[in-house]
Amino acid sequence: MGRYAARRLLQLIPVFFGATFLLFAMVYLIPGDPVAALFGERRVSENTLNELRDQYNLDDPFLVQYGKYMGFIPDGDEGLSGVFQGDFGEDFRGREVTAIVGQRFPPTLRLAIGAVVVQTVIGILAGIVAAIRRNSFWDSLVLVSTTLVVAVPLFVSASVAQLVFGLRLGWFPIAGLRNGAMSYALPTIMLASISLAYTARLTRTSMVENGRADYVRTARAKGLHTPRVIGRHVLRNSLIPVITFLGVELGTLLGGAIITETIFNIPGIGRAVFEAVNQREGAVVVGVVTMLVVVYMLANLIIDLLYGVLDPRIRYE
Amino acid sequence: MSDPGTGVVQQGTGSEASAGAATGGADVGLPGREASLWSDAWRQLRRNPLFVVSALIIIVFAVMAAYPQVFTSFYPGTADPRSCSLSNTVGRPSASAWFGYDVQGCDYYANVIYGARVSMIIGLATAVFSGMIAIVLGSLAGYYGGMLDTIISRITDIFFAIPTILGAIVILNAIGERGLFQVTLVLVTLGWMTMLRLMRSSTIERRDADFVDAARALGANTPRVIARHILPNALAPVIVYGTIFIGVAISVEASLSFLGAGLQLPAISWGLMINGSFTRILQAPHLLFFPGLFLSVLVLAFIVLGDALRDALDPRLR
Numbered sequence: 001m002g003r004y005a006a007r008r009l010l011q012l013i014p015v016f017f018g019a020t021f022l023l024f025a026m027v028y029l030i031p032g033d034p035v036a037a038l039f040g041e042r043r044v045s046e047n048t049l050n051e052l053r054d055q056y057n058l059d060d061p062f063l064v065q066y067g068k069y070m071g072f073i074p075d076g077d078e079g080l081s082g083v084f085q086g087d088f089g090e091d092f093r094g095r096e097v098t099a100i101v102g103q104r105f106p107p108t109l110r111l112a113i114g115a116v117v118v119q120t121v122i123g124i125l126a127g128i129v130a131a132i133r134r135n136s137f138w139d140s141l142v143l144v145s146t147t148l149v150v151a152v153p154l155f156v157s158a159s160v161a162q163l164v165f166g167l168r169l170g171w172f173p174i175a176g177l178r179n180g181a182m183s184y185a186l187p188t189i190m191l192a193s194i195s196l197a198y199t200a201r202l203t204r205t206s207m208v209e210n211g212r213a214d215y216v217r218t219a220r221a222k223g224l225h226t227p228r229v230i231g232r233h234v235l236r237n238s239l240i241p242v243i244t245f246l247g248v249e250l251g252t253l254l255g256g257a258i259i260t261e262t263i264f265n266i267p268g269i270g271r272a273v274f275e276a277v278n279q280r281e282g283a284v285v286v287g288v289v290t291m292l293v294v295v296y297m298l299a300n301l302i303i304d305l306l307y308g309v310l311d312p313r314i315r316y317e
Numbered sequence: 318m319s320d321p322g323t324g325v326v327q328q329g330t331g332s333e334a335s336a337g338a339a340t341g342g343a344d345v346g347l348p349g350r351e352a353s354l355w356s357d358a359w360r361q362l363r364r365n366p367l368f369v370v371s372a373l374i375i376i377v378f379a380v381m382a383a384y385p386q387v388f389t390s391f392y393p394g395t396a397d398p399r400s401c402s403l404s405n406t407v408g409r410p411s412a413s414a415w416f417g418y419d420v421q422g423c424d425y426y427a428n429v430i431y432g433a434r435v436s437m438i439i440g441l442a443t444a445v446f447s448g449m450i451a452i453v454l455g456s457l458a459g460y461y462g463g464m465l466d467t468i469i470s471r472i473t474d475i476f477f478a479i480p481t482i483l484g485a486i487v488i489l490n491a492i493g494e495r496g497l498f499q500v501t502l503v504l505v506t507l508g509w510m511t512m513l514r515l516m517r518s519s520t521i522e523r524r525d526a527d528f529v530d531a532a533r534a535l536g537a538n539t540p541r542v543i544a545r546h547i548l549p550n551a552l553a554p555v556i557v558y559g560t561i562f563i564g565v566a567i568s569v570e571a572s573l574s575f576l577g578a579g580l581q582l583p584a585i586s587w588g589l590m591i592n593g594s595f596t597r598i599l600q601a602p603h604l605l606f607f608p609g610l611f612l613s614v615l616v617l618a619f620i621v622l623g624d625a626l627r628d629a630l631d632p633r634l635r
Contacts, residue, residue: 014475015474015475015478018472018474018475018478019475019476019479022479023479023484023487026487026488026491027491147617147620147621147624148617150620151613151614151616151617151620152616152617153568153612154572155572155575156571156591156609156612156613159591159594159595159605160605163598163599167598167599250480251479251480252480252481254483255480255572256482258483258576259572259575273486274486274576274578277486277487277490277578289483289484289487292480292483293478293479296480297478
């Protein structure tokens with residue numbers, strides 16, 4: 001187990017560098033001069049511009065910029081300061097990227113945790129019902145409703161939900177965060193809806209497959225009640241693919257967070273990235289996206305390790 | 318054992334005959350019937366109402382994309398999406414303007430009809446180009462294994478680590494000019510990985526199959542073994558996912574355009590229309606409803622089509 005974890009962690013290193021390098025390359029290919037853009041129409045002396053460009057290493061060759069950013073190449077009098085020293089850079093107004101993330105992350109985190117809980121609980125329950133009552137009305141209902149939920153793009157369903165439940169019926173706050181926990185209710189449900197359908201379908205398929213397994217027949221033959229057979233034997237084994245899926249879906253959740261935060265006007269990390277891209281705050285974009293990529297990779301590592309807990313047949317060598 | 322399909326009287330339309338490559342001796346079906354995976358699948362698909370309905374919907378949208386005039390010729394209102402009159406701003410749907418007017422006073426029916434074009438082009442182009450990358454690299458990685466496989470798989474991992482919408486926003490902003498070509502390019506860049514993994518694993522599954530050994534023993538060279546014997550059999554999962562991926566790509570394009578990171582005005586895109594509806598949403602919910610409906614129906618059709626293909630192509634589910 002320990003060796004397996006270590007090997008997986010080592011495998012993450014090239015992926016981490018590849019992904020951050022790719023993002024860094026893309027962001028710094030943005031045409032135009034971000035320093036000049038900072039001042040808009042105002043006239044600024046060439047000296048000030050040069051000083052700022054120097055401060056943000058914009059004159060260095062691209063690879064040197066990347067090295068300085070990651071903290072491999074000393075940056076002038078500051079010495080080594082980069083991602084590996086816990087410094088994700090600062091924006092052009094001098095705010096630390098880590099501070100921006102600290103400020104903007106909590107709403108997104110609440111939204112994401114809520115969405116994962118809603119999607120897991122309702123998705124797995126719906127999947128169980130569909131699998132137990134296979135080919136019944138409930139099964140068809142789950143199948144049809146999940147197909148519809150998958151087909152309607154999140155930005156459409158979220159806009160409609162906001163119009164109907166927020167503006168027209170007034171059941172939920174329309175936008176913003178001024179109404180405490182209630183502000184999160186509708187955005188959380190909408191964000192959960194994208195992956196809920198897949199969770200339900202995956203649970204169903206996986207339970208139907210496992211229901212035919214020999215150990216299930218054995219469990220029934222030795223006289224166990226149906227609830228115990230399903231809960232203890234079928235369900236536990238059926239959740240493995242569902243949990244893998246939840247890990248992979250974190251990326252979709254991040255994309256969905258940008259859309260939900262835009263529609264419901266929530267000042268979260270998705271909005272922050274989007275604003276940063278539009279304002280050419282390269283450091284913020286790379287910093288935040290790097291952190292998100294790290295979170296994404298670590299979450300998938302943890303899920304890989306969780307396999308062993310759920311399925312003792314899997315041995316890590 | 319070259320081709321179990323040859324020499325057998327062919328049924329069906331014949332279009333599937335070209336795909337009837339070797340499927341192995343075990344699959345030879347009843348005498349007088351073509352028994353390849355593809356002809357079997359086609360026979361099953363024709364009887365599946367979900368397949369027929371979703372295929373018809375897609376054909377209607379394809380005609381709408383290629384010849385929007387067909388849908389505006391019998392229309393009593395303004396058939397030109399660019400001919401607008403501010404006096405009609407956010408007009409309600411009526412007998413002369415079925416879908417009402419948008420904020421600029423443009424006829425909404427004409428706009429929604431013309432909006433099918435970008436969605437269809439981007440969806441199809443993204444799936445085709447991602448599929449080509451995936452099929453070429455995936456079959457090479459799966460067939461040769463070793464160093465080549467390691468390199469291709471690690472590059473796939475790197476691209477996989479970048480969340481799609483987030484990555485697309487970053488790249489599209491870097492490109493600056495955002496037209497059909499650029500949006501497609503970005504969606505392909507961030508979209509080929511799943512199909513590659515499918516292609517790779519289904520190639521590995523078939524690389525050591527008996528019918529491949531047989532072909533090799535008969536003297537077929539490597540390109541022929543890959544192209545004639547492994548590909549036709551390994552392609553099924555990629556085609557299933559590729560069909561669903563057309564819907565996904567259409568949905569992502571609309572989402573990006575909605576966020577202001579995709580296509581830009583004056584392009585006619587459902588995502589842009591929904592974005593534009595937001596300022597007047599209370600007076601004019603039809604501005605959200607119609608493009609949202611068309612978009613959802615088209616995405617749904619591709620997803621249902623993909624599901625039907627999966628049922629037909631995966632004999633293990635029968």
